[in-house]
Amino acid sequence: MTLAEVRSKYLEFFKARGHTIIPSAPLVPENDPTTLFTGSGMQPLVPYLLGQPHPSGSRLVDSQKAFRSGDIEEVGDNRHTTFFEMLGNWSLGDYFKQEQLPWFFEFLTNKESGVGLDPRRLFVTAFIGDERNNVPRDTEAAEIWQRLFAELGIGNKVVDIGSEENGYVVGMQGGRIFYYDAKKNWWSRAGVPENMPVGAPGGPDSEVFYDFGTEHDPKWGAECHPNCDCGRFLEIGNSVFMQYIKNADGTFSLLPKQNVDFGGGLERIAAVSENSSDVFTVAHRSIIAQLKQSTGKEYADNIRAFRIIADHVKAAVFLISDGVRPDNKDQGYFVRRLLRRAIRALQRIEGA
Ligand code: SER
Numbered sequence: 001m002t003l004a005e006v007r008s009k010y011l012e013f014f015k016a017r018g019h020t021i022i023p024s025a026p027l028v029p030e031n032d033p034t035t036l037f038t039g040s041g042m043q044p045l046v047p048y049l050l051g052q053p054h055p056s057g058s059r060l061v062d063s064q065k066a067f068r069s070g071d072i073e074e075v076g077d078n079r080h081t082t083f084f085e086m087l088g089n090w091s092l093g094d095y096f097k098q099e100q101l102p103w104f105f106e107f108l109t110n111k112e113s114g115v116g117l118d119p120r121r122l123f124v125t126a127f128i129g130d131e132r133n134n135v136p137r138d139t140e141a142a143e144i145w146q147r148l149f150a151e152l153g154i155g156n157k158v159v160d161i162g163s164e165e166n167g168y169v170v171g172m173q174g175g176r177i178f179y180y181d182a183k184k185n186w187w188s189r190a191g192v193p194e195n196m197p198v199g200a201p202g203g204p205d206s207e208v209f210y211d212f213g214t215e216h217d218p219k220w221g222a223e224c225h226p227n228c229d230c231g232r233f234l235e236i237g238n239s240v241f242m243q244y245i246k247n248a249d250g251t252f253s254l255l256p257k258q259n260v261d262f263g264g265g266l267e268r269i270a271a272v273s274e275n276s277s278d279v280f281t282v283a284h285r286s287i288i289a290q291l292k293q294s295t296g297k298e299y300a301d302n303i304r305a306f307r308i309i310a311d312h313v314k315a316a317v318f319l320i321s322d323g324v325r326p327d328n329k330d331q332g333y334f335v336r337r338l339l340r341r342a343i344r345a346l347q348r349i350e351g352a
């Protein structure tokens with residue numbers, strides 16, 4: 001499926017479930033001096049997650065443009081991009097886990113209303129709990145997933161992967177649903193609970209991974225598991241249960257409203273809809289075709305350079321269209337850096 005097809009299916013799917021479609025916020029945040037760019041779908045919605053009523057209601061859906069400057073050096077592998085669109089659906093104190101997880105599963109697996117992925121290729125995670133911060137294990141999410149897989153006759157074993165300290169070494173063990181620690185299954189803009197500033201919202205999350213069924217590469221660890229970086233699994237969506245706020249004394253309280261903050265990678269979902277582990281060949285298809293034509297070179301012979309050009313040119317175009325101009329400081333510095341890196345990659349192709 002193309003990006004446009006996945007995007008419109010997603011927006012329509014949630015519209016049919018009572019959500020109002022809201023436009024993407026600009027890439028340069030309007031009222032947030034703490035950051036240069038909008039890097040996630042929730043960023044423009046923070047005041048509403050903290051309790052302020054949203055003018056469009058308590059069920060929202062969007063496709064948010066995002067730019068992650070920290071990922072510039074990562075671009076070149078099969079999945080990292082600096083610019084992407086994050087599909088988001090939001091419950092501002094409205095529905096919760098019992099609706100969110102079945103809806104996202106239906107969107108991924110249903111051929112008519114959604115993307116039609118093979119559910120046997122999907123593996124999911126939930127939060128193992130954090131005694132220090134008094135946040136319980138998310139058994140509710142795991143039980144919902146168990147039911148959804150059981151209804152399709154798919155094995156639904158739950159496995160404790162545990163913490164990063166143990167190296168996530170327990171492996172797959174025939175599992176379908178995996179409990180991870182806060183490093184993997186807690187979401188806040190600052191990461192784990194300990195790093196969150198006072199007043200920030202956060203919560204446990206439940207991620208969905210697509211399995212390409214490739215061999216595990218032991219370079220990445222003794223055992224494979226959904227969060228392994230060997231390339232077998234790709235994360236395609238994250239349902240954050242935005243329930244907590246950090247107090248001044250470091251403890252956590254429940255927010256006035258229990259929210260859902262879902263973020264799904266538009267480009268990644270489009271790629272897996274074609275069972276492709278290369279996000280670029282699906283999400284940047286037309287840029288790659290154009291590059292092939294204008295350079296006379298093949299993607300397969302210049303993969304890294306083609307990917308860098310495709311991502312950086314797309315990111316620069318979207319930043320410029322949101323009013324950023326190449327400069328030597330702030331946002332403009334990144335446009336300049338993107339264009340310079342794209343030109344260097346082009347010179348490498350032409351010299352090849
Ligand atoms: N806030 C979560 C993320 O960015 C889900 O939208 O992954």
